[in-house]
Amino acid sequence: MTQETKRFIRAPQDMAAGLFLIGLGAFALWQNAGLERGTLRVFGPGMMPTILAWACVVAGFAVGIGAMLWNGPKLERWTFRGPLFILGSAVAFGLTVRPLGMAVAAPLAVLLSSMASSETKLGEAAIFAIVITVFCLGLFRFMLNLPIPVAPWAIGY
Amino acid sequence: MFDLIGNLAHGFSIALSLQNIALCFAGVMIGTLIGVLPGVGPIATIAMLLPLTFKLDPTGALIMLAGIYYGAQYGGSTTAILVNIPGEATSVVTTLDGHQMAKQGRAGIALGVAALGSFFAGTVATLVIAALGVPLTKVALLFGPAEYFALMVAGLAFAVVLARGSLLKATGMILAGLLLATIGTDLETGEERMTLGFSTLSDGLDFAVLAMGLFGFAEILRNIENPEARDVTRGKIGRLLPNMDDIKRCIAPVLRGTAIGGALGILPGNGAVLGPFASYTVEKKLAKDPSRFGRGAIEGVAGPESANNAGAQTSFIPLLTLGIPPNAVMALMVGAMTIHGIIPGPLVMSKSPDLFWGMIASMWVGNFLLLVINLPLIGLWVRLLKVPYRLMFPAIMVFCCIGIYSINNSPQDVLFTAFFGFAGYVLYKFGFEPAPLLLGYVLGRLMEEKLRQAMILARGDFMTFVYNPIAAGMLAVAVIVVVIAVLPSVSKSRDQVFTE
Numbered sequence: 001m002t003q004e005t006k007r008f009i010r011a012p013q014d015m016a017a018g019l020f021l022i023g024l025g026a027f028a029l030w031q032n033a034g035l036e037r038g039t040l041r042v043f044g045p046g047m048m049p050t051i052l053a054w055a056c057v058v059a060g061f062a063v064g065i066g067a068m069l070w071n072g073p074k075l076e077r078w079t080f081r082g083p084l085f086i087l088g089s090a091v092a093f094g095l096t097v098r099p100l101g102m103a104v105a106a107p108l109a110v111l112l113s114s115m116a117s118s119e120t121k122l123g124e125a126a127i128f129a130i131v132i133t134v135f136c137l138g139l140f141r142f143m144l145n146l147p148i149p150v151a152p153w154a155i156g157y
Numbered sequence: 158m159f160d161l162i163g164n165l166a167h168g169f170s171i172a173l174s175l176q177n178i179a180l181c182f183a184g185v186m187i188g189t190l191i192g193v194l195p196g197v198g199p200i201a202t203i204a205m206l207l208p209l210t211f212k213l214d215p216t217g218a219l220i221m222l223a224g225i226y227y228g229a230q231y232g233g234s235t236t237a238i239l240v241n242i243p244g245e246a247t248s249v250v251t252t253l254d255g256h257q258m259a260k261q262g263r264a265g266i267a268l269g270v271a272a273l274g275s276f277f278a279g280t281v282a283t284l285v286i287a288a289l290g291v292p293l294t295k296v297a298l299l300f301g302p303a304e305y306f307a308l309m310v311a312g313l314a315f316a317v318v319l320a321r322g323s324l325l326k327a328t329g330m331i332l333a334g335l336l337l338a339t340i341g342t343d344l345e346t347g348e349e350r351m352t353l354g355f356s357t358l359s360d361g362l363d364f365a366v367l368a369m370g371l372f373g374f375a376e377i378l379r380n381i382e383n384p385e386a387r388d389v390t391r392g393k394i395g396r397l398l399p400n401m402d403d404i405k406r407c408i409a410p411v412l413r414g415t416a417i418g419g420a421l422g423i424l425p426g427n428g429a430v431l432g433p434f435a436s437y438t439v440e441k442k443l444a445k446d447p448s449r450f451g452r453g454a455i456e457g458v459a460g461p462e463s464a465n466n467a468g469a470q471t472s473f474i475p476l477l478t479l480g481i482p483p484n485a486v487m488a489l490m491v492g493a494m495t496i497h498g499i500i501p502g503p504l505v506m507s508k509s510p511d512l513f514w515g516m517i518a519s520m521w522v523g524n525f526l527l528l529v530i531n532l533p534l535i536g537l538w539v540r541l542l543k544v545p546y547r548l549m550f551p552a553i554m555v556f557c558c559i560g561i562y563s564i565n566n567s568p569q570d571v572l573f574t575a576f577f578g579f580a581g582y583v584l585y586k587f588g589f590e591p592a593p594l595l596l597g598y599v600l601g602r603l604m605e606e607k608l609r610q611a612m613i614l615a616r617g618d619f620m621t622f623v624y625n626p627i628a629a630g631m632l633a634v635a636v637i638v639v640v641i642a643v644l645p646s647v648s649k650s651r652d653q654v655f656t657e
Contacts (some may be wrong), residue, residue, distance in 0.1 A: 014323070017587040021329045028336055031351045041617030048605045049350055051337040059329040066325060082381040084581055086374065087575040088553065093558040094571030102559070109558055110551040116381050119547040132552050136559060146208055146467050146563045154315035 011072025018064030025056030082116045089113035102141065103151040106133040164510075165287050171511050177220050178496050180213065181519050184221035185526050188228020191556075193538045194549055195236050198245035199229035200595075201373035202487045204365045205556050208563035215497035216512045220519040222493050223473075227523045228485060231275070231531060234462060235538055238267045246321075246592070247465045250433040254450060254457030265395035265535070267458050270407055271296045273399070273531050274459045278415040279524030282470035285419055286477070286517050290506060293478035297503035300479070303621055307628035307635075309600045309607070312425030313560070314635035315397035316596045317438035317470030318642040319431050327593045330584075334594035337362060338601020345609070357569050362490050366561060366570050367598060368485055369582070370577025371591040373557050377550050377580045394539065397532055404457055410440050410460035418464025422471030424602060429468030430592075433461035447476035470520055476501055477513065481600065485592065 009015050027050055038044025089112035097105040110129035114120045140146045150157060171177060187209070191202045205223050210218035230247075237248040238255035249269070251271065289636050291432040320327035340351045341361030352358040399407065417439065418432030440460045441450045450457050473490075475483045480502025482488040493502050499509065506513045561574050584591055615621035622628045 013325070013586075013588045016472050017326055017329070017589060020583070021333065024333055024336070028351065031353070034351060035348060036346070039617060040612055040619070043345075043429060043609045043612060045346045045348040045350055048608075049281070049336065049339040050331055052332055052339065052520070053559075056329065056332045059325065059332055061443040061508070063323070063325050063329060071589065077584060079382055082378050083579060084551075086378055087578050089551075089554055090374065090558055090575035090578065092281060093555070094562070094568045097558075097562055097571070098568050106555050112277055113551040114547070119545070124548070125551070128548055128551065132555055140208075140559055140563070144209060145212065145582045146559075147566060148559065148563065156351070 010070060010073045011067040012071045014063055016075055018060045018062070018067060021056050021060030021063060023060075025053040025060060028053035028056065043129035081118075085116035086113050089116075098149060101149040101151040102137060102155060103133065103154070106136050141146055158402035160291065161288055164291075164514050165518060167510065168287075168514030168516075169379050171216065171515030172220065172518035172522050177515065177519060178219055178522065180217045180221040181224045181523050182526055184224025185228040185231075185523050187533065188225035188230075189232040189235075189531055189538065190228075190541070191310060192229030192232025193235050193541055194232075194553060195240055195424075195542070195546070197229075197241040197376070198233060198372065199226055200245075200485050200489065201376065201557070202229040202232075202492070203349070203486060204369040204373065205560035207365060207489065207493060209559055210493060211563075213253070215494070215499055215509070217358065217516050218493060219490070219512065219516050220523075223516060223520060224523045224526075225280075225408060226469070226490075227520075227527060228531075229467075230466065231272070231527050232538070234271050234275075235268065236537075236542065238271065238458070239264060239539060240542055243471035246430050247433050247468070249570045250437045250461040251458060252290040253437070254452070254454050256291060256525070257451065258454035258455065258458065261453050262395055263453065265397040266382070266399050266455070268394070268401060268535060269397040269532065270399050270403065270455055270459045271462040272528050274407065274411040274414065274463035276528045277411055277522050278418065278465075278467035279470055280464040280521060281415050282419050282467045283517060283521040283524075285471060286474055286520070289423075289474055289515075290478060290513070294473065294506050296445075296504045297479045300627075301625075302607040302614065303625050303628040305479075305481075306604060306611055307605040307622060307625075308425060308479070309604050310482065311631045311638075312475075312483065312504040312600065313593075313634040314638045315424055315428060315595050318638050319428065320590050320593045322588065322590055324639075324642060326589055330589055330591070330593040331597040334597020334599075337367070337594075338598045339572065339605065344602075344606060354571075357573075361602070362567065362573070362598075363570060364488055364598065365501025365564050366574045367593060368489065369557055369561055370574045370579075371595065372485075373553075374574065375581025375585060375591070377553060378578065379585060380546065381550065382556055384393075394535060397535070399455070406455055407459040410436070410456040414460035414463030415438060415467045418467035420470045421464075422468030422483075423474050425475050425479075425481055429465075429472045429484065432468035436460040436464035458514075466524070473517075473520075477505060478503060480505075481603070485595040485599065488595070491599075516518055 031045050032049045035048060036044035037046045037048030089109040093105045093109040093110055107129035110132050111125055114125040141148055141150055191197055203225055210221050233245050233248045234251050237243045237251040238259050241252050241256040243249040243252050255267045317324055317327045340358055342349055342359050347358055412549045414436040417436045421428035421432045437457060440456045441447050475481045476487045481492050491501050558571050561570050581591055622632055
C-alpha cells in the first residue's frame with residue numbers, strides 16, 4: 001500500500017464541502033432557535049427552517065463520511081486578487097451609486113475590477129472606463145429613463 | 158383542433174403588432190449581444206437586462222424577456238462553435254463537433270445548421286406548447302396542495318439526478334437552496350426568519366441577486382482564475398447555408414433532437430439540460446461511423462442544437478400551466494411576471510389570454526427573427542468575440558451592477574450580490590454545482606406553502622401523500638429516479654455522459 005491510500009481524509013475537497021454544509025445547517029439552527037416550531041398539523045414559522053437545517057447537517061455528515069471512504073480531488077488553490085477586486089468593485093459601486101451617482105460609481109467599478117487581471121494596462125483601462133460610463137449613462141439613464149442618480153453633487157440628480 | 162388554431166391566431170394577432178415585433182426584435186438582438194460574451198449565460202443575461210422591461214406593458218415585457226432568452230441561448234451556441242467556450246451547460250455538447258467544424262473552415266455551416274435546426278425545433282415546440290397549454294391547465298386546476306408538493310419533490314429529484322458530479326453534494330445544494338428560501342417574513346405568522354437584522358431581507362432574498370451572484374459574478378471569478386486560451390476561429394466563417402448533402406445528413410438528427418429535447422424540457426427540475434447530451438449520445442450510437450464524432454460531424458451539431466432549443470421552449474410549459482418554474486431562467490420569468498402583477502399558474506390563461514397566447518406566438522416570431530436577422534449578422538458577433546477579456550469583464554461587471562441596482566433601486570442589493578458572488582466562488586472551490594441550489598431556492602417558498610396547506614387539510618397526517626394517488630405516484634417517481642441513479646451501472650454511464 002502506498003502512502004496515498006492510507007490517508008485518513010481521502011477526498012479533501014469533499015471533506016471541506018461536508019463541513020461547509022454542516023456549518024450552514026448549524027448557523028441556520030442557531031438563527032432559528034427562537035422561532036415557534038408548531039405541530040405537524042399547524043406548522044409554526046420555525047418548522048421548515050429547522051427541518052431543512054437538520055437535513056443540511058445530515059447531508060454534510062454524509063458528504064464528509066464519503067470523503068473518508070473514497071478517494072477524491074484535493075482542495076483547489078485559492079487566489080485572492082480576483083475575488084478582492086471583482087467583488088470589491090461591486091461593493092464600491094453599491095456604496096457610491098447613491099451618494100456620488102453613476103458618473104463616479106461606474107468608472108470606479110471599471111477601474112477596480114480591471115485590477116483583477118494581470119493583463120490589464122492602466123491607460124487602456126482608464127480610457128475604457130470613460131467610454132463605458134458614457135455608454136451606460138446614455139443607455140440606462142437617458143434612453144431607458146431608469147432612476148439612477150447621475151451626479152447629485154454636480155447637477156443635482 | 159379548431160381551438161388550437163383559433164388560440165394561435167389570437168396569439169399572432171398580438172405578437173405581430175408593430176410594438177411587439179419591435180420588442181421581440183430588440184430582445185433577441187440585445188440577448189444575443191450579451192449572451193455572445195464568453196461566460197455570460199442566459200441567467201446572468203436576463204438578470205442584467207430585467208430592468209429594461211420595467212416600463213413596458215406586461216405582455217410586451219414578457220415578449221421581450223422571452224426574446225432575450227432565445228437571443229442569449231443563440232449567443233451561447235455561437236461562442237461554443239467559434240470560441241469553444243459554452244455559454245451555459247446546454248451548449249457544452251455543441252463545442253465538441255461545432256468547434257471542430259469551425260477549425261476546418263466550416264464555421265458558417267455549423268452556425269447555419271444550428272440556427273436552422275433551432276428554428277425547426279422552435280416551431281415544433283411552439284405548437285406543442287399551444288396544444289398542451291389548455292389540457293395541462295385543466296389538470297393543474299385539479300391539483301391540491303398535496304399534489305403540488307409531490308410534483309415539486311419529483312422535480313427536485315430530477316434536478317439531483319441531472320446535476321453534474323456527486324448526488325450527495327447536489328442534494329446538499331438543493332437543501333441549502335430550500336433553506337435560503339425560508340429567509341424572510343413567514344407568510345402565515347408574519348414572524349421574521351433569518352433576516353440577521355437586515356430590513357431588506359424581510360421580503361426574502363431577491364432571486365435576481367442570488368442568481369447574479371452565484372452565476373454572473375462567480376463565473377467572472379472563475380474565468381479570471383483560469384485564463385483559458387480563447388482561440389477565436391481565425392479562418393473564414395465560410396458560407397452559412399448548408400448544401401444538399403449537409404441537409405440530408407441533418408434531417409433525421411434534427412427530428413430526433415427536437416423530440417428528445419422537447420420531451421425532456423417538459424419535466425419539472427430542469428430536464429432541458431439533459432436534452433443536448435441525450436441527443437448527442439443517440440446520434441453517436443446511431444451513426445454508421447461513430448469515430449467521426451468529435452472531429453466535426455455535422456450531426457453532432459444539428460441534433461443537440463435542436464434539442465437545446467426545443468427544451469428551452471417546452472420548459473415554459475410547467476411555468477405557464479402549473480406555475481412551477483422548472484429552472485433558474487423560468488424563475489427569473491416568474492420575477493418579471495410578479496413585477497407586472499401577474500401570478501404565474503393555471504389562471505394566467507383564462508385571466509390574461511392576450512398575454513398567454515401572445516407570448517406563445519412570439520416564441521415563434523423570436524425564432525424566426527433569430528434566423529433571418531441574426532445569422533447574417535454573424536460577422537458582427539465574431540468581431541465582438543475578439544474583444545480581449547481584460548476589457549470585457551469590467552464592462553460586464555458594470556452592466557451587472559447597474560442591472561441589479563435598478564431592479565429595486567437598492568444599493569444594498571448590489572452588496573448582497575457581491576456577497577453571493579463570493580459564496581459562489583467558495584461553492585466552486587468545494588466542488589458544488591450552483592444550479593440545484595437555485596432550483597431549490599426557486600421552489601422553496603411554494604413548497605413550504607403547499608406542504609403547510611396539505612398538512613392542515615390532512616390534520617397533520619403524513620399518510621395523506623400515500624392515500625392520494627396522484628401525489629403518491631409522483632413521490633414514487635421521485636424515489637425511483639433517485640434509486641436508479643444510485644445503481645452502480647447507471648451511475649457509471651451517467652459519469653460518462655457528463656465527462657464526454
